[in-house]
Amino acid sequence: MFEPRIVAFFCKWCTSAGADLAGTARMTYLPNSVNIQVMCSSRVDPEHILDAFRNGADGVLIGGCHPGDCHYKTGNYQTLKRVTLLKKMLTELGMESRRLRLEWISAAEGQKLARVVTEFSEEIRRLGKIKVRQL
Amino acid sequence: MEIGYYPGCTLKTSARNFERTALAVLELLGIKAVELSEWYCCGVNFSQVQDNLMLQLAPLRTLMKARDSGFTRILTLCTMCYNTLRRASLFLQADEERQRIINDFMDRGAASYRGDEVTVIDLLTLFREIGISEIGHKIGRSGIDLKVAPYYGCMLLRPREVAVDDASDPTIMEEVLQSVGCQPVAYPMRIECCGSYQIVNEPAVVWQRTRLIVESARQNGAEVMVVLCPLCHYNLDSVQLEIQRTDSRFQTLPVLYLTQLLALLAGIGEGNDWSLHSVDPRPILKAKGLL
């Protein structure tokens, strides 16, 4: 079976803490993603996402705090704007925009984290290996 | 407006006063209730069987028929039918495992059922949709000094997922009665159980419940009680004369379907077979100028 490789960017305060909670509660999810912890999802530059795809990531998952709950007040709104725009660009570049996913996962939502990671891993598995023309 | 209509068994027999007056009132309100071309017993009797699957099959068959006939909503008058059909829908919704079992059992292939294709609604919810003030406007009469005890029973309110109003403190029947010019009577026993099928094996239970409910309504000034369930009607009405035979202090109270009262208020006199009542409601209705 095709095992996709996924780069995750989780914010420290909500989603990464949610991932820690999923661990503490011994929930299970698919092991296809590796988290690069950032302070805030707004630290994620669209360039990082493209960088990941260029280096062979089959999917990129970004996790931030719920709207209104951002540790840095408004960071997640910046992320939302950037990701929305980038998804449009990906489509124009001929890529499935579903390979990029943004989710709001709080520090209390270990269950949601486990569900989202597994769901996303399975979806990318169905989409298959990424095809990026080397520049 | 047209709506699919599921009658259920009693509405064609002992509860025909209910069906006739309900359809007449709905017509007056601009609703055409189109009876399903094919329907079965709702399946409530199977609640006495220790087989949950059997309990679901009968109502789901009816719902599938309704869907296949192109209906997305069906109206039920009998509250037991409402309760059974509605719960069967909820039982299936969002549960793929249950859907699989049921559909396998029915072996209907592509025509399988998910539970959310047809919405089951009851008369009170339909009234709320039409608008209580609209009902008052079309049916209401002033100067009717009739004190009416609305009786909800359980099937409209329990379990909570199918409740047509606040399960602990419903107000919809009171609102309807108020809008048409009657005086709703506040009494604590309006959401008590009538004893239901205990009438078959343990009639003493029904006697006790009926006495409790009727006396509570009487004490609070009721001159007539209205119900929406054929079984409640049977239990609350039929045993009153027997209670009175054993205890002459017991004061009887006529029990009507809500729609019988609404039809009379609207001037629709036909449709009632008074022989179906034990406690004769005609004297009080005549006294109030409704007959």
Place this chain on the structure above:
Amino acid sequence: MRKIGVFVCHCGINIAGTVDVKAVVDLLKDYPGVAYIQDYKYMCSDPGQNLIKTKIKELNLDGVVVAACSPTLHEATFRGASESVGLNPYRTEIANIREQCSWVHHDKAAATAKAQLIIKAAIEKVKLDEELQPVKVPITRRAMVIGGGIAGIQAALSIANSGYEVVLVERQSSIGGHMAQLSETFPTLDCSQCILTPKMVEVAQHHKIKLLAYATVEDVSGFVGNFKVKIKQKARYVDWDKCTGCGICMEKCPVKVPSEFDEELANRKAIYTPFPQAVPNKPVLDSAHCTYFKTGKCQICKKLCPFDAIDYTQTDTFIEEDVGAIVVATGYELYSLKSLPEYGGGKIVDVIDGLTFERILSASGPYGGIVRRPSDGQVPREVVFIKCVGSRDPENHFPYCSKVCCMYTTKHAMLYKHRVPEGQAYVFYMDVRADGKGYEEFYQRAATEDQVVYLRGKVAKLYRENGKVVVTGIDTLSNRMIEIKADLVVLASAIRPAAGITELAKLLKIGIDQNGFLTEAHPKLRPVESLTAGVYLAGCAQAPRDIPDAVAQAAGAAAMVTTLFARDYLYHEPIIAGVNTDLCSGCGICVGVCPYAARSLNRSKGVVEVNEILCEGCGACVAACPSGAAQQKNLTDEQIHQMIKAILT
């Protein structure tokens, strides 16, 4: 090339049970930059830490990766170990292979492979980590306490007695909170006001406490040590500098309004103090009910005031306070009877809640301490107390236990029996939770000496009939249906966080749990801190609790505040976002993105400058910067790029 030491922890079998630690060590021993790699059973233990320290010294390591549990647990531990032997702590990174790897995967091969990737990414990060020094931040040694109930009072007094100034903000016109309403307190039955009012007076007289009554918090900015709080002083229409509290205005005011303090069992005036022992003991004018405000006529209070203190032209004013720490003690309210249709929905006059019964019992209450029922003033002969009303009822209301009801209901039943010895008290209960000191004995006393009848079961229904409240339910111990024709029913309704808590939590950027209470930083180890540094919690705002617990928690919160104030400086994480002025074109895009106004455009130099104290290090500006001039320290674009590569190759 850096010389990096990698230390892989087994965490007993917590990691080693799923991740093949030895294989990981073996696979990474030749990874570029790795000068040393070793696994150990418990890296956080003393021998584990000593191993790290020894190897740093011995091999002159200039970077360390510890592959272990989540950085929230031991990042500080391992950075401290590195620092103790001279390695800059910001060159020690944690690879989280427990919470985010071994605990969430079962497949050993997959978990081992993933652990390796996590560690590789951490190694790449360390390679480019700079030596950083924490940013020094000054501290404003002044605290704010929000809420003047017993928790807020205790917190304010403890901080003030340590020598620091306190601003105490209370939205009512008097401090005291719900405790001032109580009759007697369990389990000792001492009079609530007798023990509370001396503390209230102490607050008023304390030279370190600035009491802002009838005021609300409108805005909070800044950060730990340096908060700026905007407070609204609501118009009192009474000049408190002139007012002596003589009370003539209250006596003569013709308008009667149901008293909130007396739970509407009695009236107050439109110009009023909530109760006679109020602190400050000066009235406010309730403009919503005042005849003058409604019709332009009356002015009796103004005419009669001997000190010309009435001022109808007063408006709301705003005050700004600089504080270094904030204690939130906003307390509770009882779940409204209107939300409980199964118990009459507030429509049955003789079905009341616990606080109303407190006012009935109170010697200074509307009935002078004689137990009467509200409908007709009769002394009730049969009283039913119902516990867990709204609490422990996840289907209809709230899943949590309100904690105080078991004991206050016991107290209510007991006090009722003391006042009406020939009367009968019934308690419907699910459990009796008597977990405090002296509580079980207190409950036993009520059940035996005072012959309170405890019925284990839920009430199915209650309704009014012939001047009585008929309560039906089941006693599950005898399996009998019970029907009691009661004269009075007292509901132990659920404790809810005070109104406005959600808005306040937003202002303070602190969390709210699923039941609406404030979230503590850690349920066991940090119970008085919020997740926002410098904001502490006390009393029922965090969870339902009784007086001794609220006082203890408030004193704990105060201790946290004074601990903070005892330091010379605060040190701010240095992972802030700087500007490379050679690359910066001064476009100013980052300025608009920064949520803290830490960035500003220096027009004369044509570049953006960063206030290091204000920068919180979110990195939003870095992602927004079109030229790469903005970079976050130790999380640069290059570092992220290298980490991505490490994960994917």
